[in-house]
Amino acid sequence: MPPVPEENDDSHTEPTPVRAVHFAEQALLGALFLEPTRIAEVDLDAVHFDNRTHALLFAAMRTVELPDPEKHRESADWVAAVYAKARPQAPGLPHTYPHTLVQACPHPGHVAAYAGMIRADHARRTLRVHAERLARTAADPTLPHRVDATVAQADRLGSLLDQFSGQFAPHPGSLPRTPVAPEPAAEAGEEAVDDEQLLLATATGSPQTVQTMRWLMPSDFTVPLFGAMWGCITGLVHRGGSVDPITVLGEAQQAGLLTGAVTAQDLLGLLSDPHGVPDHWGEKIVRRALLHRARTVADRIVVFVDEPANTPYQLITGCRRALAEFASLHTRWNRATQPAPTTPAARGQGNPSAIRAGPATAATAKQLRTGIAR
Structure with a gap:
């Protein structure tokens, strides 16, 4: 699994005060959970993420084999596999967090813009x-x-x-x-x-x-x-x-x-x-x-x-x-x-x-x- 930040927040919870990049990271991950093939549009590595849990989830997305788009619309198996891959390094990660990320994404087609915000903050x-x-x-x-x-x-x-x-x-x-x-x-x-x-x-x-x-x-x-x-x-x-x-x-x-x-x-x-x-x-x-x-x-x-x-x-x-x-x-x-x-x-x-x-x-x-x- 690619390296992830070690000194940043290792929680899925929102930091205080909440910075714009936190929402950009949530939106990008939510977009990728919805449409995994869009990961090809994202020129990022796990180290670019401010939130360590988000970095772990993104690294897991990079390593878990992408699903067939048609099957993904009917099954949450890929989401479960990504969660399972990331959870050993983030024991406090609730199983409902991927759903939270999906809800935080206004538009999956804007992944490049979200990635730009993440890269700028990095x-x-x-x-x-x-x-x-x-x-x-x-x-x-x-x-x-x-x-x-x-x-x-x-x-x-x-x-x-x-x-x-x-x-x-x-x-x-x-x-x-x-x-x-x-x-x-x-x-x-x-x-x-x-x-x-x-x-x-x-x-x-x-x-x-x-x-x-x-x-x-x-x-x-x-x-x-x-x-x-x-x-x-x-x-x-x-x-x-x-x-x-x-x-x-x-x-x-x-x-x-x-x-x-x-x-x-x-x-x-x-x-x-x-x-x-x-x-x-x-x-x-x-x-x-x-x-x-x-x-x-x-x-x-x-x-x-x-x-x-x-x-x-x-x-x-x-x-x-x-x-x-x-x-x-x-x-x-x-x-x-x-x-x-x-x-x-x-x-x-x-x-x-x-x-x-x-x-x-x-x-x-x-x-x-x-x-x-x-």
């Missing part, structure tokens, strides 16, 4: 499962290669969308009807704050390295102020300007970053304590941004899927757009992690303050977490 459920896996993978700190695992799960989700795209016809109004909420900001944890502060300090001390770090964007930072400061530094570097804490401070002033909560002394202190090399800290920032983007993309897909007004084609379009945002960041991650030749000056060699690639001093980190970064 696509919706499957996309949700894969989106949840993507979110769990990206959020799991115990995975030894979390980025690789996250990218692999995103690729599987993309392949699934390619598979579904050939099953549902396009139509006007392809975008999901669900409004897209802004991406939530990543949590500015202790480690993130330290990494971002050290990136700014080391980039100010080794501006030549910044030329090779176009893969790092201000939006990758968890602290908006630090992202804006990175924009100030890269702006100076790409214009060929002089880069040191004072000139960066001038850029920050022009960008309106000096406020009552953030003073010139604060920013000078932020830029004057380099440790390590810029690309080391930059890679950590992009990695964190990539995992955060994977979680937000997964959440967005779940929102699309949970909106019943979205058609399968709209779901596919919306999910592809969301995954494209992840793919663009993944491209930048690949650029960040590709080995590139560097000079001693670019790597901070010979600079005593660049020897230790560790966290900021305790005093600086505490100030950032309790002051500027918040």
Whole structure:
């Protein structure tokens, strides 16, 4: 017997709340009990059914030999045989349920339409499962290669969308009807704050390295102020300007970053304590941004899927757009992690303050977490 869903409802009773697919499944099975030969018009497998009992009955229909149409009109033997085939795996299935299914079918000739509803709901459920896996993978700190695992799960989700795209016809109004909420900001944890502060300090001390770090964007930072400061530094570097804490401070002033909560002394202190090399800290920032983007993309897909007004084609379009945002960041991650030749000056060699690639001093980190970064 073909596989049937294992995690769905194993009861013949109506779920709460009752979804449209439940009635579509009942109508399709009722149509096949009435006219078994119509099973040739149904391009489904048992796994497409949401209700496990319905899946078992459909699988039984696939395995029990079809009856002669004339004899079937006068005998319920085939119905009894299907019931007998399915019941061992559904012990609570009452013998009257096939009759209930027959009564639930408005028109046996509409089996293709019922099958389309079932296939669409299966696509919706499957996309949700894969989106949840993507979110769990990206959020799991115990995975030894979390980025690789996250990218692999995103690729599987993309392949699934390619598979579904050939099953549902396009139509006007392809975008999901669900409004897209802004991406939530990543949590500015202790480690993130330290990494971002050290990136700014080391980039100010080794501006030549910044030329090779176009893969790092201000939006990758968890602290908006630090992202804006990175924009100030890269702006100076790409214009060929002089880069040191004072000139960066001038850029920050022009960008309106000096406020009552953030003073010139604060920013000078932020830029004057380099440790390590810029690309080391930059890679950590992009990695964190990539995992955060994977979680937000997964959440967005779940929102699309949970909106019943979205058609399968709209779901596919919306999910592809969301995954494209992840793919663009993944491209930048690949650029960040590709080995590139560097000079001693670019790597901070010979600079005593660049020897230790560790966290900021305790005093600086505490100030950032309790002051500027918040």
